Amino acid sequence: MAVGTFRLQAACTRFSSIAPATALHRFPLASSLYSHGLHLGASVSCNAVQQQVQSTTEKQQKQETSQFQKGQKKVQQESVTPRSQDFNMWYLDVIAAAELADYGPVRGTMVIRPYGYAIWEAIQNYLDAKFKETEHYNMYFPQFIPYSFIEKEASHVEGFSPELALVTIGGGKELEEKLVVRPTSETIVNHMFTQWIHSYRDLPLKINQWVNVTRWEMRTKPFVRTLEFLWQEGHTGHATEEEAEEEALQMIEVYRKFAVEEAAIPVIVGRKSKLETFAGAVRTYTIEAMMGDRKALQAGTSHNLGQNFSRAFNTQFLDSQGEQQYIWQTSWAISTRMVGGIIMTHGDDMGLMLPPRLAPIQVVIIPIWKTDAEKETVLAAATSVHDQLKKEGVRTKVDASEQKTPGWKFNFWEMKVFLSDFHDLFLLIFVW
Numbered sequence: 001m002a003v004g005t006f007r008l009q010a011a012c013t014r015f016s017s018i019a020p021a022t023a024l025h026r027f028p029l030a031s032s033l034y035s036h037g038l039h040l041g042a043s044v045s046c047n048a049v050q051q052q053v054q055s056t057t058e059k060q061q062k063q064e065t066s067q068f069q070k071g072q073k074k075v076q077q078e079s080v081t082p083r084s085q086d087f088n089m090w091y092l093d094v095i096a097a098a099e100l101a102d103y104g105p106v107r108g109t110m111v112i113r114p115y116g117y118a119i120w121e122a123i124q125n126y127l128d129a130k131f132k133e134t135e136h137y138n139m140y141f142p143q144f145i146p147y148s149f150i151e152k153e154a155s156h157v158e159g160f161s162p163e164l165a166l167v168t169i170g171g172g173k174e175l176e177e178k179l180v181v182r183p184t185s186e187t188i189v190n191h192m193f194t195q196w197i198h199s200y201r202d203l204p205l206k207i208n209q210w211v212n213v214t215r216w217e218m219r220t221k222p223f224v225r226t227l228e229f230l231w232q233e234g235h236t237g238h239a240t241e242e243e244a245e246e247e248a249l250q251m252i253e254v255y256r257k258f259a260v261e262e263a264a265i266p267v268i269v270g271r272k273s274k275l276e277t278f279a280g281a282v283r284t285y286t287i288e289a290m291m292g293d294r295k296a297l298q299a300g301t302s303h304n305l306g307q308n309f310s311r312a313f314n315t316q317f318l319d320s321q322g323e324q325q326y327i328w329q330t331s332w333a334i335s336t337r338m339v340g341g342i343i344m345t346h347g348d349d350m351g352l353m354l355p356p357r358l359a360p361i362q363v364v365i366i367p368i369w370k371t372d373a374e375k376e377t378v379l380a381a382a383t384s385v386h387d388q389l390k391k392e393g394v395r396t397k398v399d400a401s402e403q404k405t406p407g408w409k410f411n412f413w414e415m416k417v418f419l420s421d422f423h424d425l426f427l428l429i430f431v432w
Contacts, residue, residue: 223340
């Protein structure tokens with residue numbers, strides 16, 4: 001008995017023709033894999049259209065291809081609305097079919113499922129490392145904020161009042177002061193900065209937190225706009241206006257590099273109009289991305305807060321000349337909206353397409369056997385390939401479940417593991 005071949009399918013995505021710069025960040029896969037007499041040498045890039053190791057018989061090859069094509073047709077017709085037909089329904093279909101998220105029991109909320117959360121974790125891992133490289137430190141602020149804090153900065157309360165979620169009862173009793181469920185943290189951060197910053201030696205103070213926030217949105221859309229969402233928010237205090245401006249620009253550049261180099265999304269960096277500037281900020285910088293429906297998405301923002309919040313909270317420090325000064329501040333954030341942006345930028349009629357650097361799973365190995373006697377040999381080959389790919393830094397999964405047919409697995413995994421640098425990638429092992 002001999003072990004059969006691998007089928008490796010690879011096709012260039014349409015995205016590289018839209019944004020050629022992303023082609024510089026192709027996912028390399030070049031391995032020589034030997035297992036029980038089986039050999040595969042493969043290199044995947046946008047120039048590769050298809051590589052297929054010959055099977056022992058043309059009949060097996062035709063049956064395999066036919067099964068895969070039927071699966072593709074089924075996914076397109078039954079699971080996902082064509083993008084050109086109804087972009088919004090297509091978006092919701094992709095999220096459901098790829099098991100990224102589901103609706104929560106409270107209107108406007110969502111439950112992020114494991115695969116969707118894994119994408120968010122990949123975003124977190126990259127950005128968190130960059131924040132630490134630029135000497136920002138993680139911490140955590142309470143979710144409940146006294147309403148009086150929000151009222152201290154006039155434009156801030158005016159901008160956020162329609163979106164606030166308020167707590168008025170606690171422990172069965174009416175609270176003396178209503179509490180705001182965190183919509184953003186500038187107010188409570190300033191309250192604490194006032195206690196921590198006393199001298200120019202305490203500056204700059206640069207912190208970040210990974211938290212959830214609540215904004216009572218009337219029109220919601222999974223990942224893009226929900227009542228509660230996840231984000232990181234950075235907050236910094238500086239001795240001079242120039243330092244604060246430099247910080248705001250530095251962080252919008254971190255977001256730009258992430259969008260282009262990791263998420264493979266071309267963005268335009270700009271400054272928001274006065275009307276769109278963050279409530280309480282002097283200037284708001286943004287990265288804007290064009291989605292598949294030709295609408296722009298605000299993918300990340302960085303705010304120069306000037307001294308607006310420090311004056312409202314009396315956050316002062318003693319400068320090197322012995323004089324009291326108000327600190328200069330910034331805040332900046334990116335949220336789970338980025339996950340929605342990735343879906344809407346790269347996805348197509350067949351479903352989800354992920355940039356390789358953020359894909360939770362980059363290669364799926366589907367072992368196929370006919371008899372129990374063949375099972376051990378096939379699984380050994382699949383495990384060997386998995387281990388060697390893992391050593392190369394490739395995030396790989398072996399789907400050896402016996403409850404589903406290979407055809408079902410094709411349909412399921414092509415919906416979740418489409419990669420922007422190659423249209424799909426399945427390694428199929430079979431024996432004869």
